[in-house]
Amino acid sequence: MISTIETAAVIGAGYMGGGIAQSLAAAGIVVTLADVSAEATANALKRLLREAAEFEAQGLFPAGSTEKITANLRFAESIEEAVRDVDFIEEAVPEVPAIKHEVLRRICAAARPDAIIGTNTSTLPVKILAPAVSNPERFLTVHFSNPAPFIPGVELVAGEATDPAVIPIVKDMLRRAGRSSAQVADVPGFVLNRLQYVLLKESNSIVEAGIATARDVDVIVRSTFGFRLPFFGPFAIADMAGLDIYAACFKTFEDAFGERLATPALLKSLVDDGKFGVKSGDGFYGKFEPDMAAKLVAYRNKAYARMAQLLEELGPSPLDE
Template sequence: MTIKDTISTAAVVGSGYMGGGIAQVLALHGYKVMLGDVDGETAEGARVRLVQQAKGFEAQRLLPEGAAKTIEGNLVAAASIEEAVAAADYIAEAVPEKPDLKAAILRRVSAAAPSHAIIGTNTSAIPISELAASVTGPERFLGVHWMNPAPFIPGVELIPGEDTDPSVLARAEELIRSLGKTPARVADTPGFVANRLQFALYKEAARIVEEGVATPDQIDAVVSNTFGFRLALFGPFAIGDMAGLDVYESAYRTLEKAYGERFAAPEALAATVREGNIGLKSGHGFLDIDPAEKDALLAYRDNAYARLSQLRAELGQAPGL
């Protein structure tokens, strides 16, 4: 296939909360964005809402001065989905997470879009190769999974399907970086990475409630003020390497004794510890952290945690919680 050297026009199909946020980000960064939805009236209503919302964000200094004007100048409501995608270089599909609906929309989108257009689906968990069966030209199709709220969450998962052309993946990554976001390439499996981890945590939290160990509000307090606090700045492997993988393996032994095999230490962890690689204190763990950077990393960590604590104190308690 042939894709353009540059992306200048975009379409967002599905202008609800997620699609609307994606459209705002694209428009703010100078891309002409056509909004497509069930009909032109719905798309126009979304355009008006997104501009007004951007004005509110700007007034709160969540977006830079002039952002709302830029977004307004780059957003256009299309009369139909087909019109929205007809001249697009990049298309973001963001309709509700229903496989049949996404398949139907992707058939319409890929039939009406230019052959060079890259098509990204914002599915949260549906395998890309499953959805690709509904796309004409699946080599230009991939998962581009944003997190909610799209204007403010920096990470975006990029998920190639079996047929995705490597050049399409590279161009999509360039686009996401141009939006000030942080892309991560991950494999095509149900739930990908973010939601597989997120839903595993949610399931265990619900189980703790069912067992009467803690209430939902108590669990939220523990998570947001302990390891969840750290996760705002570091991923689980960085945190584990700083804490010590030998400590982790020992904790797993206690958990396995209490809860069974589901809490057995992962073999990858056990093997790493057997090799003497227990993290930052041994010079190597799951991550290859330069020992010369140890003191600087720990100083960064402490400073980051202190500043995050200060920010939370300034923000105060979340309303209603």
């Protein structure tokens, strides 16, 4: 197996695939792009180079990015040509199992047997796609988010046959591309979309019940708990707020909404054991050092103040003007 990814192919040159290709090329990885036809791929390459220049001119890409992307991004006449001799292949075609199966079979027929193959599926488990892959030990989900050039998080999902040795190789590639990665289990929707869709579902329930308008729900989400999320996830936020407080609030929810919003078993177990988060020195994150509360408050205050300044600088989004 390869130890470092130096060359890659991205199959599917649309909005997601193109953004992934830009991101990898900007990191110094030589990337070959392929789509449904040579003409479509050539047009996509022109668009991606034009976009890169626009992003750099706007200060969204670092200086020199366009030159680096231009040097490292190329296109192939076919999928087979694109994947023939590369270290890593990212499949980024539409979220339809039959289409992904067909493309993955073509990739496997032409790629090196040691090439690592990733799929950018948003919700399909590896086990649904792996039957189309020869040497499935080199296959996994590498799920970028939209827009790929700017969203840093990537979900990694190994299948039953995936060789664990593949994971650090892919993580290293993502690190070089300035991405954060997290490995999650092979279940439908993984973590990102399971959480995102649950939030959207509950938001719809609130609007349907006449509790708030869609616009007001969005204001609350982005200006309250959503304001914290670039810096802390839900477990860290709960540990800082106090797990005993969360448990008490869940009692209100359970009384009002029943089992659907009952206290989670993990939270209840921690509270029953006297683990209330930072203030008790133990919580979801495990043990906290005695001075952790002061450090977190200092970081939190600085982060939230900077976020407020950034939003003030950017001004309202077009939806809020």
